[in-house]
Amino acid sequence: MLTFLLRRLVTSVVTVVGVVVIVFFLARLTGSPANLYLPEGASPERYEQFNREHGFDLPLWEQFVRFLGGVLRLDFGDSIWQQRPALEAAAEAMPPTLLLALIAMTGSLAVAVPLGAAAARRRFRLADRVITLSSLTTASIPDFWFALVGVLFLSIQLGLLPTSGDATVASWVLPVATLMLAPVGVLTQVTRGAMIDALGSGYVQNARARGLSPSRLVYRHALRNAALPLLTVAGDRAAGMVNGAIIVGTVFAFPGIGTLIVGAVLNRDFALIQASIFIVGVAVVLLNILVDLTYALADPRVRIS
Amino acid sequence: MTTPSGGIPWRLLRGSASAVAGASWLAVLILVAAVLPVFVTEAANHQDLALRFEEPFGTGHGIAYVLGADSLGRPMLLQLIVGARTSLVVAGLTVAISALAGFAIGVLSGYAGGWLDTVLMRLADILHTVPSLLLALAVLYVLEPSITNLVLVLAITRMPVYLRTARAQTLELRERVFVESSRSLGATNARIMTRDIAPLVAPTIRTLAMLEVANVILAAASLSFLGIGLQRPDVDWGMMVADGRSYLASAWWVTVLPGLAVLATALSASILSNWLRAVEDPTQRGAFLSRSRRPAGAKA
Numbered sequence: 347m348l349t350f351l352l353r354r355l356v357t358s359v360v361t362v363v364g365v366v367v368i369v370f371f372l373a374r375l376t377g378s379p380a381n382l383y384l385p386e387g388a389s390p391e392r393y394e395q396f397n398r399e400h401g402f403d404l405p406l407w408e409q410f411v412r413f414l415g416g417v418l419r420l421d422f423g424d425s426i427w428q429q430r431p432a433l434e435a436a437a438e439a440m441p442p443t444l445l446l447a448l449i450a451m452t453g454s455l456a457v458a459v460p461l462g463a464a465a466a467r468r469r470f471r472l473a474d475r476v477i478t479l480s481s482l483t484t485a486s487i488p489d490f491w492f493a494l495v496g497v498l499f500l501s502i503q504l505g506l507l508p509t510s511g512d513a514t515v516a517s518w519v520l521p522v523a524t525l526m527l528a529p530v531g532v533l534t535q536v537t538r539g540a541m542i543d544a545l546g547s548g549y550v551q552n553a554r555a556r557g558l559s560p561s562r563l564v565y566r567h568a569l570r571n572a573a574l575p576l577l578t579v580a581g582d583r584a585a586g587m588v589n590g591a592i593i594v595g596t597v598f599a600f601p602g603i604g605t606l607i608v609g610a611v612l613n614r615d616f617a618l619i620q621a622s623i624f625i626v627g628v629a630v631v632l633l634n635i636l637v638d639l640t641y642a643l644a645d646p647r648v649r650i651s
Numbered sequence: 652m653t654t655p656s657g658g659i660p661w662r663l664l665r666g667s668a669s670a671v672a673g674a675s676w677l678a679v680l681i682l683v684a685a686v687l688p689v690f691v692t693e694a695a696n697h698q699d700l701a702l703r704f705e706e707p708f709g710t711g712h713g714i715a716y717v718l719g720a721d722s723l724g725r726p727m728l729l730q731l732i733v734g735a736r737t738s739l740v741v742a743g744l745t746v747a748i749s750a751l752a753g754f755a756i757g758v759l760s761g762y763a764g765g766w767l768d769t770v771l772m773r774l775a776d777i778l779h780t781v782p783s784l785l786l787a788l789a790v791l792y793v794l795e796p797s798i799t800n801l802v803l804v805l806a807i808t809r810m811p812v813y814l815r816t817a818r819a820q821t822l823e824l825r826e827r828v829f830v831e832s833s834r835s836l837g838a839t840n841a842r843i844m845t846r847d848i849a850p851l852v853a854p855t856i857r858t859l860a861m862l863e864v865a866n867v868i869l870a871a872a873s874l875s876f877l878g879i880g881l882q883r884p885d886v887d888w889g890m891m892v893a894d895g896r897s898y899l900a901s902a903w904w905v906t907v908l909p910g911l912a913v914l915a916t917a918l919s920a921s922i923l924s925n926w927l928r929a930v931e932d933p934t935q936r937g938a939f940l941s942r943s944r945r946p947a948g949a950k951a
Contacts, residue, residue: 357776364777372789479669482925486917488869490876491892491910494899498907502900589784589873596877608877611788619789623781630780 354638358631365627369620370413374406400426413620422621427613432621436606440625443602446594447587449518450525455580458530462537463564463572469542477534485531489590493524493597510599521600525590529583536579540572547571574645581637585630663930670926673919680916684736695729696884704902719904721894727904730886731912737887738916741802742868748806750860753813758852760814761821762844772818775811783808784873791879801880805871809863813856820852858931861924865917872913888913 397403401412416423422432458481465477500520501509508517544550545568553567588603595605603622610618664670700723707719707727718727760771778786787804794800824830825848833843874880875889888909895905 357773360773361776361780364773365781368777369781369789372793478925479922482921483914483918486865486869486914486921488872488876488889488892488910488913488917490873490889491906491913494892494896494906495910498899498903585780586782588782592784592788592877593873607785607788623785623789626782626785627780630782634780 350642351635351639354635358635362624362627362631366417366620366624369623370410374409374616417624422624423617425610425615425618425621427610427615427618432615432617433625435618436603436621436625439601439603439606439622440629442600443588443591443604444629446518446521446525446591446600446602447584450522450587450590451529451580451584453522454526454529454533454583457526458533459537459569459576462534463541463569465534465538466541466545466568467560467564474538478538481531481534481538483531485528485535487527489524489527490593490597492527493520493593496520496523497597511601517598517600521594521598524594524597525587528586528590529580532583533576533580536576537572540575541568544568544571574641577637577640577644581633585633588626588630660930664926667926669922673922673926676915676919677923680735681739683732684739688733688736691729692733695733695886696725699724704898704905707904707908718908719902721891721905722898722902727908730891731888731909734887734891734909735912737798737881737885738868738871738889738913741798741805741871741887742864744802745805745809745867745871746860746863748802749809750813750856750863752806753810754817754849754852754856756810757814757817758821758844758849761818762825762840762848768818771814775814778808779811783870784877787870787874788877788879791874796879796882798881798885801871801874805867805874808870809867812863813859816855816859817852820855821848824848824851858924858928861920861927864920864924868913868917868920 394403401409404412413423420433422436424430425432425435428435461477461481465474468474496507497509497520500507506516507519508514511517541564545564550563550567553563558567591600591602591604592608593604594600595602596608599605603626607619607622609615610622664674699720703720703722703724705716705720705724709716709719714728716726716728718731720726721730756771760768786808790804791800794804825843830843830847833847838846871880871887872889872892875887876893878890878893881887881890891909892906892913895902895907895909899906
């Protein structure tokens with residue numbers, strides 16, 4: 347178990363370093379952000395001074411070495427846009443996004459698992475067809491569009507919810523619903539598929555033959571085994587919630603890492619882009635380790651191999 | 652896992668009303684996107700400020716304005732038609748490129764093993780760790796917005812799925828007896844990969860690609876919505892939704908209609924791939940096809 351964890355940690359560090367290196371070179375392709383920060387018609391001397399101040403005049407390899415040295419000390423430099431340490435700004439944006447993702451993922455599982463199980467029990471009958479079609483539909487709704495239509499109906503026309511921000515509980519409703527959309531659809535289908543497999547397997551047939559009640563059969567026996575594929579997909583979707591956070595940040599001006607990243611890209615704030623992607627990368631890697639660990643705890647076969 | 656002929660069993664379609672609906676929508680859309688844009692692009696970009704925010708379902712201004720007009724008086728219907736072409740081309744190319752590249756690299760990686768496999772899998776991990784929209788956002792901001800760049804970025808972010816699947820299957824296949832016997836007959840590695848392994852991995856990749864069509868349509872629309880995918884005069888549905896956003900309260904149709912088009916297309920693709928998986932899976936097929944013949948009220 348310990349070796350498993352150690353090996354997992356080593357590959358994770360390699361992955362995060364890879365992400366950081368790639369992002370560094372990508373960001374440098376955009377050229378110096380001097381044009382964006384200096385007033386139009388600034389003198390060439392001002393440009394030179396700006397580039398010198400922020401180290402953009404050095405050869406690329408030297409910028410890279412300095413950058414790596416900084417990363418080792420967890421120093422990504424100062425954000426030009428926010429005028430403060432980039433990592434600090436990125437770290438501060440994480441909690442609202444994490445909370446949002448946690449609520450959305452819990453909600454998605456709470457809706458998807460019972461629906462998927464119900465569909466599997468009534469395979470190919472009317473209830474299953476309705477659930478399958480609805481889950482395909484929710485997974486096909488463009489999230490940015492759902493967010494806008496939600497604003498149109500619930501905020502503008504009915505005046506029930508605020509259009510932006512995170513000040514009140516009501517302002518969390520649409521962002522959470524937007525993030526839940528795709529996971530609910532996908533997880534319902536995964537639950538259904540895994541439950542159908544489990545219900546058809548020998549040990550469930552055996553339990554059925556012993557005369558166990560159908561609900562006990564479904565929830566105690568089949569669902570436990572269906573939990574493993576569900577866990578993998580849920581982990582994947584949880585990591586993907588950063589994508590949703592970017593959309594939610596754009597449409598609702600909902601504070602968090604999504605809004606920060608969009609701002610950083612638009613402002614050519616290299617330090618902040620790098621720090622944000624670093625933090626997101628670390629979060630995703632930790633999440634993956636957590637999923638693997640849960641997997642190992644739940645399934646003895648994984649532990650042994 | 653395919654039918655003996657290797658094709659899609661279209662004749663079984665009539666068993667499922669939703670699959671028929673999905674297939675019809677996609678067929679009509681592909682036809683419209685292939686034929687019409689040549690004739691209507693000019694009219695679609697024609698700005699008529701007198702018809703600014705013309706409401707939909709009016710009949711006064713001809714068929715082009717039946718779905719209303721946008722903030723510059725451009726006819727929505729024609730914009731949607733031109734946008735359909737872009738959206739379909741982007742989705743089709745992205746799926747094709749990512750599937751073929753992931754397929755080829757995955758088989759190579761799994762067959763070769765060793766350091767090459769390690770490096771490729773690490774790269775796939777890195778791609779997988781950065782959320783796709785974030786990666787696309789960073790890359791597309793650097794590159795000029797264009798259809799080519801949009802397709803390339805989407806294809807790269809979508810590739811790891813195929814790569815992992817193809818690799819996993821290859822790892823298993825290369826240990827099998829028929830590969831061993833090919834090798835003992837003197838077949839080269841290239842021949843074993845292309846003749847023995849690839850044909851057995853291909854059906855899985857095809858199923859996966861069908862499944863990905865809907866995801867790619869949605870991902871491409873998100874990028875255009877964020878304003879980093881395309882630039883006028885290119886137009887796609889995601890961009891149209893973004894255009895309408897500022898006028899949400901006064902002109903709902905500019906936002907709602909293109910989003911509905913994305914929804915209908917992604918949903919059709921999902922239904923069709925779902926149906927195909929059910930029909931092609933021998934363990935599901937029987938139950939799937941006989942479901943309508945089950946007497947009413949019978950227990951499963």
